[in-house]
Amino acid sequence: MKEEDVNRCQIQEWYPKFKSVSIRTFIHELPESFAQYLLDDSGPFLLPASISNEDAFPNRIHNPEEEEDYQVSEGSGDEPEALSAPCFPEFELKIKESIETLGGAIFPKLNWSAPKDSAWISTSGTLRCTTFSEIALLLRSSDSLIHDLCHAYDSCSDKTMSRPPKFFLALRKWYPRFQPEMEFRCFVKGQKLVGISQREVTTFYPVLCEKKSKVEVLIEEFFNDNVRVKFESDDYTFDVYVTEDERVKVLDFNPWGAFTLPLLFTWEELEQKAREGDDLELRIVESRCGVRPGLKTAVPYDYLDVSAGSGWDQFLRNASEELQQQTKSPEAGA
Template sequence: MSSSYSALSEIPCSKEQVENCIFSRWYPKFKSYVPMTRIIKPLPSEFIRYLEQDGIKLPPVDQELSIYTSDPVGNQANDYSDGEDAQEEEQQEDEIKPLIHFPELHNQIKQVIAELGPVTPKLNWSSPRDAVWILPNNTTKCTEVNEIYLLLNASNYIVHDLEIGQQQGNEFELVLRQWFALNPALEFRVFVRDSKIVGASQRDLNYYKYLESLKDQFKDVFDEFVEETAIPNFPDKSFVLDLYVPRPFNKVYLIDINPFARKTDPLLFSWNELATIENQDDYELRLVPENNVGRFASKEHSENQVPKDVVDASLDPRAIKELTEQWTQLLRRQQEESDSE
């Protein structure tokens, strides 16, 4: 009995290639293709520690911007019981608080929002797209500073950025890009290997019937951007572009540049395919060919979502305290039941 298999193709990716995809490295050369953006760097070490600490600790909000609670957090302290034990007080002393530990950054973020209007945040490489469940609008649209803190604190993608940045000794940066509503059907990922497009994929994995008739038009736009703009201005010969092509489909917006590496999602391709494609006279633009009922039944990044009571609690400091106490009591009861058996 024989079995066929395909050897796993080697796709080397150097530290330099990963660093070339840091937003501030490529943004100046592609500025005209990117929505208006402000980059804040270097970030204070206290801010990084704030993102790494357990839980989500929001600072008091200004009365006119308060969307989470009718009173500033500080005024609610009197509502809590007087029986705060020593351990809780010690934990509170160790907490990183924006208004105390990085007030300059806090004010910088507020100034950018005042200048640009709603923004979408990201760190060196990643946007917290997996954490949109935590905001009422279910997007990365942030109209005030606390929404940015919520997204960054709740995102596994941001945790990954922190890990990679610390491993490689990179300086961290906060990218605040002017927010606009994207049609997910018109987002594409274009794979460039050795200065040639080897494939392109629809990013949103739902079926859109009208895309098929536009394939040639999309490919013309991809070819023009890659050949005339991306390849001459990006230092690596292999990379992955996230592009947005709004109507009338004659201009692209550059959303991101990713390493040509297995850590980047190949979407409708496999990395073995992308690494071994030989005929480069033309390439395939892959689209979802039919409705996938199972796809509509689940939400994107659902593996990172949490119960609604956690979301609700994140918007109210008192609710966070109550939920924490409920969890603590539940764990205590479970432990007592386990000990009695």
């Protein structure tokens, strides 16, 4: 993998070419001061100056200079240095305007990654954001974004840098009716589509068994008509979403191998399929026994919902019911 292959997968690079077949997105260059703010772990967790405790998520993060721990008696000689909260007024105004234009709710993403690992800190358990304060807290709380900020080129054979010269924040329109079972990862080797995998592999969706053949045809046609001639790398992956009216939307691009998950395939299998010229294969979770609960994935797991009634909640319910059935079976008592 080359640096140029990684660079092509940055959202600010691919989105302009695929805007007409993707999710509506506004992209803003990050001030370098904000990028450094995301990386700074040398002191207390300070929210931007514009964010008061009332604006922060309940029972989550507060401005530490307002906490009792930072209060000392006058003249004690232990007075701490004054802590100045970071301030990004122009950047915040642009973000606010974009959120309003996109309908009032977005999910954030940097050049390559979304802060999916910090979704737990939001009140909804998702990456849905309606204010700059929510975006700042999700980004500042995420460990996965360290990949974008420090390690994006670690797997490159021609690595010359550890970070891109500029960072970007993409604000992607939030769709509340997003169906995770209709998201798929597509694997391209030598400019040929060699495999497609269900993206959310922690749940069995019976409806996919019925739609499998149709979905495969739709995605293959979409690749030939819209992706193959536009994306310049030979080897890569891309994620798509199939809508209820059978339109295909590009969600993301990722490099072949390295930190990209092969999901229901292995990289060895995909390499072999490409070498031997096998027919295109779409893999889905065929039964509840086929789910992979331990596999770390991401719906535009940017969209991951762990609240009651969500896919994750239903998965845990199903697993519990199956365990109870197994313990009651004759074989269990043998």
